[in-house]
Amino acid sequence: MTTVHHRYVAVEGRQLFYRDAGPPGAPVVVLLHGFPASSFMFRDLIPMLADQYHVIAPDHLGFGFSAAPPADEFDYSFDALAGLTAALLGQLEVTRYAMYVHDYGAPIGWRLALSDPAAVTAIVTQNGNGYEAGFTDAFWKPVREYWHEQNPQTEEAVRAALTLDAIRWQYLHGVPDESVVSPDTWQHDFAQVSRPGNDRIQLKLFADYASNIPLYPYLHAYLRESRVPVLAVWGRNDEIFGPDGARAFAGDAYRAEIHLLDGGHFLLESHLDDTAGYVRRFLEQTLS
Secondary structure (H helix, E strand, O other), X not given: OOOEEEEEEEEOOEEEEEEEEOOOOOOEEEEEOOOOOOHHHXXXXXXXXXXXXXXXXXXXXXXXXXXXXXXXXXXXXXXXXXXXXXXXXXHOOOOOEEEEEOOOHHHHHHHHHHHXXXXXXXXXXOOOOOOHHHEOHHHHHHHHHHHHOOOHHHHHHHHHHHOHHXXXXXXXXXXXXXXXXXXXXXXXXXXXXXXXOHHHHHHHHHHHHHHHHHHHHXXXXXXXXXXXXXXXXXXXXXXXXXXXXXXXXXXXXXXXXXXXXXXXXXXXXXXXXXXXXXHHHHHHHHHO
16 A cells, blocks of 8 residues: 655745655656645545655645645745745755646646756646647636736636635536546535635636746747657546647647546546556656
8 A cells, every 4th residue: 555645844934735655766756736626636646656656746835735824925926836846846856857737737837847847857737738729718708807907896706716616616517427526525625715815815826827828838849849748638528728728739749648538627536547547658658
């Protein structure tokens, strides 16, 4: 049975939580979660990788069991979250690693790769967007309106994403058999998002998501020039980041491997074995 360690560490004066498993000297795989989740989303994947790899899955500041300083005390942005992740990996003396990115984890991962291209050995993107083609109109329309003007009306529309019903929808939409998804998932995330003051943190990050789009051309150039191996394994029924977001990687990544599965945004909840199988084969081929 795989032993998973649950650790806390102070990074630049902020307490971060992370899950850690696998042989210390093995190739490192860093798992980067999205909204509104935490490293809890990788609880079942970690043991499936840790026999061969040293797996590290942090909670971003403001999420999960990491500290959540108020938004008026910490300037939440994707630049800031990427900086903390880089500092965490530095403290853990991790200099080379593959990354698995999902949702918010993607723009954090893209920043890590762009700041230190030689550090990244491979990329797995699971519904982690890197192209405007991936944005679905229905989900992103109120978010784009919030980018352009932040007022009570646009804020109210974005706040809807913090409700229990909306978080439950994130887990269940596009899943053929909803009974395979545990309610623990959305209840866990809702409890974390509902902590006092966390709403302001999430609103700051919704607003800052606009900063990710100007990075896309640099990401695409990095993929072409570095020829870093890329696996896109995607829930093709995702109504947040559609399957065109997965297909787009084929235009820039060298021999990108793309798999569209019959699931939604949180593919690990409904298609864990299939997803883990693709990830293991990809890592074995690229990190051997």
